[in-house]
Amino acid sequence: MSLDLSDVTLTYPDGDTRLKALDRVSLTVPDGSVTAVVGPSGSGKSSLLAVAATLITPDSGTVTVDGTRTTGMSRRETAALRRQRIGIVFQQPSLLPSLTAAEQLQVMAGIDGRSPARARSRALTLLDAVGLAGQAHRRPHQLSGGQRQRVNIARALMNEPTVLLVDEPTSALDHTRGAAVLDLLTRLTHQQGTATLLVTHDRAYLTAVDRVVEVHDGRLGAPAADTAR
Numbered sequence: 001m002s003l004d005l006s007d008v009t010l011t012y013p014d015g016d017t018r019l020k021a022l023d024r025v026s027l028t029v030p031d032g033s034v035t036a037v038v039g040p041s042g043s044g045k046s047s048l049l050a051v052a053a054t055l056i057t058p059d060s061g062t063v064t065v066d067g068t069r070t071t072g073m074s075r076r077e078t079a080a081l082r083r084q085r086i087g088i089v090f091q092q093p094s095l096l097p098s099l100t101a102a103e104q105l106q107v108m109a110g111i112d113g114r115s116p117a118r119a120r121s122r123a124l125t126l127l128d129a130v131g132l133a134g135q136a137h138r139r140p141h142q143l144s145g146g147q148r149q150r151v152n153i154a155r156a157l158m159n160e161p162t163v164l165l166v167d168e169p170t171s172a173l174d175h176t177r178g179a180a181v182l183d184l185l186t187r188l189t190h191q192q193g194t195a196t197l198l199v200t201h202d203r204a205y206l207t208a209v210d211r212v213v214e215v216h217d218g219r220l221g222a223p224a225a226d227t228a229r
C-alpha cells in the first residue's frame with residue numbers, strides 16, 4: 001500500500017491547552033484508487049492532508065509512504081520523499097504567470113534532474129492525458145479555471161508520484177467543471193496506479209471515486225460511514 005496512516009493524533013497549541021485536530025486516525029489508501037475524505041469546516045481535513053504530505057509531523061502515530069515510514073525522518077529526508085513520491089494538487093492552481101502550460105510541468109522535472117527532452121515529452125503526454133494537448137503553449141491567463149486546474153493536476157503527476165494528495169480540487173469550479181475534474185482525477189489514478197487521497201467539504205461530485213470516508217472533530221467515521229464503492 002502506498003499510503004498508510006496509523007493511529008495518527010495531531011494537536012495544535014490553543015491558548016493554555018491544545019486542540020486535537022486529528023484523533024487516532026487510521027487510513028489506508030490502496031494503489032490505483034481514490035479515497036475521498038469529506039467533512040464539515042474545521043473537522044480536520046486539511047490537517048489530515050498535511051500529515052499525509054509529511055508537511056506536519058503528528059504528535060503520535062505513523063505515516064507510511066510507498067513502504068517508507070516517515071516518522072523520525074529529517075526535514076531534508078521528507079523533502080526528498082515529497083519530491084520523488086508525492087504529488088500535491090492544491091486548492092488554487094499556483095501556476096507561474098510567465099510560463100506556458102508545458103513549461104509549468106517541465107520545471108518540476110528540471111528540479112529532479114530529468115533531461116529537457118524527456119521532460120518535454122512527459123509534459124506533452126500528461127497534458128494530452130488531461131485533455132489539453134492543444135493548449136500546451138498557452139499561459140495561465142489564456143486558460144479557463146477548469147483548464148488551469150487540469151494543468152495543476154498534470155503537474156502534480158509529472159514526477160510519477162506513488163501518492164497523490166488533492167485539496168478541495170473543485171472549490172473554484174462550477175458544477176460541470178467540478179464533476180469533470182473529479183472524473184479526470186479518478187481516471188488518472190486508475191491509469192497511473194497512484195494512491196490518491198482527496199479532501200473536500202462538497203459531496204456533490206463524489207460518484208466517481210472509489211471510497212468515501214467521513215471526518216468529524218478529527219475522527220474518521222465509523223465503518224458504517226465508510227462507503228465502499
Ligand SMILES: Nc1ncnc2c1ncn2[C@@H]1O[C@H](COP(=O)(O)OP(=O)(O)OP(=O)(O)O)[C@@H](O)[C@H]1O
Pocket residue numbers: 012013019020021039040041042043044045046047048201
Ligand atoms: N495552525 C493551527 N493552529 C491552531 N489550530 C489550528 C491550526 N490549523 C487548524 N487548526 C484547527 O484545527 C481544526 C482542524 O482544522 P483543519 O484546517 O484541518 O479543518 P478542515 O476540515 O480542513 O477545515 P476547512 O474545511 O474549513 O478548511 C480546526 O478546529 C482548526 O481551527
